[in-house]
Amino acid sequence: MSKPNTKTAMQQLIAQIQQAIPLNLNEAQMCQGECLGCSKKMLEMLDAEISYWQYTDTRPGLKDLKHLENIGLRTYKILKRNKLIS
Template identity: 75%
Template sequence: MPKPNTQIAMQSLINQIKATIPLNLEEAQLCQGQCLGCSKKMLEMLDAEISYWQYSDAIPSLKDLKNLEKIGQRTYKILKRNQLLP
């Protein structure tokens, strides 16, 4: 079975992030209670990165894939720490 090209891998990663992380949380939800890392800023950064790759004609490199994966993981950890994910 051939390996997917980076464009297919990027789309797969984006789909996985969207299935795991709710990108449309309300600011009121994000900024309630104790804040251990800024959920709002991380979601904004993740959303901007996803939007760029969804609407860009650029071909992602392996470094781009790794970068998006790291942002997604950091965002997930912060949302989890701030009790915004189950």
């Protein structure tokens, strides 16, 4: 079995992130009660990164894949800490 190229790996990573993290939460849902990390800012940053990689012709490198993975993991942890996902 061969390894996917970085463009395919980026598309797969984006699909995994979109499946695990609700990118369409509205501000009223995010900003209620005590906040342990800013869910809104993290979702905005993650959405911007995903949008960039979906619409660019630039070929991602391994560093780019790791960067998006890290943003996705941090966002997931913050949303979970703020009880926006289970």
